[in-house]
Structure formats: C-alpha cells, structure tokens
Amino acid sequence: xxGVTQSPTHLIxxxxxxxxxxxxxxxxxxxxxWYQQALGQGPQFIFQYYREEENGRGNFPPxxxxxxFPNYSSELNVNALELDxxxxxxxxxxxxxxxxxxGQGTRLTVV
Amino acid sequence: xxxxxxxxxxxNVAEGNPLTVKCTYSVSGNPYLFWYVQYPNRGLQxxxxxxxxxxxxxxxxxxxxxxxKSQTSFHLKKPSALVSDSALYFCAVRDTTSGTYKYIxxxxxxxxxxx
Numbered sequence: 001x002x003g004v005t006q007s008p009t010h011l012i013x014x015x016x017x018x019x020x021x022x023x024x025x026x027x028x029x030x031x032x033x034w035y036q037q038a039l040g041q042g043p044q045f046i047f048q049y050y051r052e053e054e055n056g057r058g059n060f061p062p063x064x065x066x067x068x069f070p071n072y073s074s075e076l077n078v079n080a081l082e083l084d085x086x087x088x089x090x091x092x093x094x095x096x097x098x099x100x101x102x103g104q105g106t107r108l109t110v111v
Numbered sequence: 112x113x114x115x116x117x118x119x120x121x122x123n124v125a126e127g128n129p130l131t132v133k134c135t136y137s138v139s140g141n142p143y144l145f146w147y148v149q150y151p152n153r154g155l156q157x158x159x160x161x162x163x164x165x166x167x168x169x170x171x172x173x174x175x176x177x178x179x180k181s182q183t184s185f186h187l188k189k190p191s192a193l194v195s196d197s198a199l200y201f202c203a204v205r206d207t208t209s210g211t212y213k214y215i216x217x218x219x220x221x222x223x224x225x226x
Contacts, residue, residue: 004154033213042201042216043155056211090154097205097212099145102154 003027004093006103013081013110021076021106023091030095032074034066037088037105049074081110113138115202117217124192125225132187132220134202143205144185145214146176148198155201161185172196192224 003026013019025032031050035043045058049068063079072093078085086109092100115136124130136142143162147155159170166178176187187200199221203214 006154031212033211035214042203042218043214045211045213045215048211048213056209056213058213092155092214094212097143099157099160100212100214101157102147104152104154107152 004091004101004103006089006091006106008106009104010107011109013108015081015083015110017081018077018079019081019108021078021089021091021108023074023076023093023103025072025074025091025093026101028095029093029101030072031093031100032068032072033092033094033100034074034076035090035092036060037090038084039087043090046076078108083110086110113204113206113208113215115144115204115215115217117200117202117220119220120218121221121223123223123225126194127191130189130192130196130222130224132200132202132222134185134187134217136183136185136202136204138204138207140207142178142185143207144176144178145203145205146170146174146185146187147201147203147216149201149219150198158187158200192222194224194226197222197224 005024033048034046037043048056052068068074088105090105091103094100145160146158161178202217
C-alpha cells in the first residue's frame with residue numbers, strides 16, 4: 001500500500017451539485033496530481049500542484065479546480081456536476097520527478 | 112505530442128507460461144517510461160520505470176520490461192504468470208515538455224491468467 005489516502009472512497013451526487021474530493025499525500029512528497037479515469041479508459045491528467053501552486057493543467061474546464069495545503073495535502077473541487085463527470089478520481093503524489101504513488105481513488109457517480 | 116499505445120485490449124495466458132504486455136511510445140527527446148497495475152476498485156500500483164541505463168528493467172512482483180529504442184517499445188514481461196497477476200496494466204510516459212511531471216497513459220491492457 002502507498003501512503004496516499006483519498007476520501008471519500010465512493011459518493012453519489014446529483015447533476016448540478018458541487019463536490020470536493022480530498023487527498024493526503026505520501027510523507028515527503030511535495031507534488032500532487034489529479035487524474036480522472038472514466039470507465040474502460042486510462043487516467044487523464046486534470047492538474048498538478050507543486051508547493052501549493054498549480055503548475056500544470058490538462059484539458060479540463062475551469063469548473064474543475066484544486067488546492068494544495070502547506071502539509072501538501074490536496075483537494076479537487078468540481079462545480080456544476082455533469083453526468084460525464086462520473087469516473088474514478090485518482091490522486092498521485094511524488095517528490096520532484098520521481099515515480100508517482102497513487103491513492104485508491106474516489107468513485108464519483110453523478111445522477 | 113507525446114503518447115503511448117497499448118495495442119491489445121486483453122491478453123490471456125495460462126498460469127506458469129511467460130507473459131508479455133505490449134507498449135509503444137512516441138516522444139520528443141528521451142523517454143521516461145513507466146508501468147502501473149490496477150486491481151479492481153483500486154488505484155494504480157507502480158511496477159517499474161525506465162529513465163536511462165540498462166534496457167532491461169526489473170520491477171516489482173517478478174515483472175520486467177525491455178526498452179527498445181529502435182522499435183520505440185517498452186514491453187512488460189514476466190517469465191511465469193500467476194493467477195494473481197490478473198489485472199489491468201497501464202503503460203505511461205512522463206511528459207517532459209510541459210514543465211509538469213504528468214503522466215500520459217495508454218488505454219490499458221487487461222491481463223487474464225488462466226489456471
């Protein structure tokens with residue numbers, strides 16, 4: 001098991017609502033990335049935080065936003081949920097350019 | 112643009128036989144290549160990586176991968192498959208052009224090891 005933990009593990013939201021997902025990174029890791037994995041697909045990069053600053057973003061709309069805190073934990077916020085946002089959301093932490101360690105993911109279902 | 116391709120959606124192999132899961136890549140510059148495994152309802156687990164050096168990379172759980180620059184491939188291998196190896200395997204390249212450390216993943220290959 002990695003030291004990356006995500007919460008909650010599952011949740012169900014209604015279209016139009018807002019959701020916050022949380023990630024506690026592995027000790028010593030200062031970089032956190034978020035990925036969306038739709039059913040049957042590979043993970044897609046949402047954004048990355050390094051020392052509390054966003055330093056990269058994938059092809060996701062602004063309603064996907066995030067934060068990184070001084071202890072390097074992170075949040076992913078999604079506003080105005082759409083049905084297509086249903087997916088497994090993965091958090092990954094790393095130190096500099098070493099390999100990333102992933103959490104177990106949060107399964108989001110939008111109905 | 113950097114990318115990886117996993118040409119097989121599923122690979123079936125008998126327990127005890129060698130297994131190969133294929134991956135090809137397209138990058139500008141030197142490739143940083145990774146393999147991850149995903150078990151049902153779980154996150155991704157790191158298996159191995161190639162950054163530089165020996166073309167044969169050894170990783171976790173008896174897996175290894177062979178980097179072939181001329182064929183732009185990074186195939187995952189194991190000499191003797193176990194039923195417990197059945198899972199979803201992802202090849203990934205690390206983006207070295209955007210200033211982030213993001214991964215670009217393939218579509219995944221489902222490995223099924225038959226008893």
